[in-house]
Amino acid sequence: MRVLLLKYVLLVGLGIAADVPGNWTAVQRDIIIQLDLENTSLEIKTDSTLGSGDIVDIFLYTSQRRDGDYNVPRVAINFTSTPRYYFHNCGSFWTDFPTNLPAEVDKIWRITVDKTAGIRVKIHCNGVEVLNVLLSDSTCRGYRGYWKKYWSRNFKKIYFRSSDTASDYYRSGQPGN
Numbered sequence: 001m002r003v004l005l006l007k008y009v010l011l012v013g014l015g016i017a018a019d020v021p022g023n024w025t026a027v028q029r030d031i032i033i034q035l036d037l038e039n040t041s042l043e044i045k046t047d048s049t050l051g052s053g054d055i056v057d058i059f060l061y062t063s064q065r066r067d068g069d070y071n072v073p074r075v076a077i078n079f080t081s082t083p084r085y086y087f088h089n090c091g092s093f094w095t096d097f098p099t100n101l102p103a104e105v106d107k108i109w110r111i112t113v114d115k116t117a118g119i120r121v122k123i124h125c126n127g128v129e130v131l132n133v134l135l136s137d138s139t140c141r142g143y144r145g146y147w148k149k150y151w152s153r154n155f156k157k158i159y160f161r162s163s164d165t166a167s168d169y170y171r172s173g174q175p176g177n
Contacts, residue, residue: 024045024169024170024171025169025171026168026169027044027160027168028160029160030159030160030162031159031160032061032157032158032159033157033159034156034157035156035157035170035172036155036172037060037155037158038115038154038155040172040173040174041111041112041172041173041174042110042112042158042170042172042173043108043110043170043171043172043173044056044058044109044111044167044168044169044170045108045167045169046106046107046109046167046168047107047168048079048105048166050079050081050101051081052079053079053080054078054079054166055076055078055079055163055164055165055166056075056076056166057160057167058074058076058158058159058160058161058164058167059072059074059088059158059159059161060072060075060113060153060155060158061155061158061159062154062156063157071089071150072088072089073089073090073153074086074087074089074161075088076088077109077123077166079166082096083097083101084096084097085097085123087121087133087140089150090135090139090140090147090151097130097131098130098131099128099131100130101128102125102126102128104126107125108125108127110123110124110173110174111123111173112173113155115152118134118135118136119134119148120132120133120134135147135151158170
């Protein structure tokens with residue numbers, strides 16, 4: 001067990017992705033990660049407390065991501081005393097979750113981009129749906145038509161920003177949307 005733990009600590013310390021039990025991978029920031037959000041969801045483990053100000057902060061890229069390309073969809077969750085979410089290129093301000101989050105500190109978030117009927121973003125927390133938003137000109141206020149250009153893309157890569165202080169581990173989630 002000690003050897004396994006030491007190996008894990010060394011790999012993470014060197015910035016090398018390390019698998020952890022349950023097919024979880026330790027989050028590395030500021031690197032491109034292959035993850036097909038067209039066919040799977042993204043699951044993220046956090047242990048941040050409400051009021052901490054920690055943030056989950058993820059860019060969604062196509063397979064054609066270029067360095068310096070930051071005008072892309074982004075999903076962010078802010079652990080303020082009232083938790084909030086933000087979708088880049090679909091609104092310019094933080095929005096309170098419409099439901100209460102599960103009370104546990106350890107959380108598994110599942111983010112799904114469902115394009116079967118429009119473009120819908122779903123977020124589950126510990127198995128409970130806490131957000132289900134159909135993107136449209138009315139939900140993406142101030143981005144009329146503009147939002148669709150970015151959110152209709154096929155997302156094949158993710159990128160945890162350096163501003164992400166909450167995400168500990170990630171993995172591909174459930175197949176399909």
